[in-house]
Amino acid sequence: MADPMKIRANVVGDSTEVKVLMNHEMETGQRKDAQGKTIPAWFIQNVKVTHNDKVVLDAQWGPAVAKNPFLSFKFKGGAKGDKVKITWVDNRNDTRTDEATIA
């Protein structure tokens, strides 16, 4: 089970600014360990964000995204107290969903 994300969601003007820190190795599959063996690729492939069950962001990621990724984005609308739900799925089909309340 992956570690929780850190999510901050704030109303800025007429939109909501969301900042997410995810806990993930994001292994590229290009690196080798001390024995010279390739470390298998392991990275987040899909990130989906919903606001009150409506999808506001659906992203496909690859191995070029850094370890412990930080994602910041804005979407139109959103009010204080609304829920923002974020789900990622990695290439091992491991997944994690966290929810935050807009402040």
Place this chain on the structure above:
Amino acid sequence: MAIRLTVIALAIAASAIGIAFAQSSTVDEIAKYREALQDGNPAELWEARGEEMWKAPRGPNRVSFERCDLGVGAGVVKGAYAQLPRYFADAKAVMDLESRLVWCMVNQQGISEADATRIKFGDGSARRSDIEALAAYVTSQSRGVDMKVALDEPHVRDMYRLGERMFFYRGGTHDFSCATCHGEDGKRIRLQDLPNLTKTEGAQKAYTTWPAYRVSQGELRTFQWRLNDCFRQQRFPDLVFGSEASIALTTYLAARANGAPYSGPAIKR
């Protein structure tokens, strides 16, 4: 032949100028890079893990860190780091944050010293360090608090003096001291600028930004790690985790930062 030499000399001169230019712009670029990263500092992930650990009952005694006194009362973390290292009467020793955490694990939670210090530093992957996470949490609770190491306390004063001597002590295969790299402005290792720790501004800026998330390592690093790696770079014998030597150097550098607001855990290349 003479013409050829001139050409080579010109080429060298040109590349030297090129390096000088590249150097100043690289420093600027690194500063910009740090600024851009500051917003999404993954140190927060360590802080969150540390906070959970701080509050959970641990070890054979099922005792949480809420009984651990960092010097400002049992379980109090707010502003505690800004006054460390300090003298602890119960342990009869001057301790830094990391050694105090280990002391609480051993003496309150009943964890053996070997277990408590088994993973001092994470390896950037599955081997994660509890101490690094706890340090991230505790230090985050001193953000904005002015550094105030009690130099009027005689034990702390002694440690400070010892640390000062160590800072200027030359030894090892390369006849290095800490001051060899950190005693002048404008020194660097490869492209990395080194702070001049003999100046107040340099010491304050350096000390108040540790612990830090090291992007190149994918880990949060504590001050014990920083000193440990400096010893390695000096080709000194391994610095023993939580040893008197490590605490003396920490005391010296922490007290040199007195008066500056603590601003870690930071993010570094």
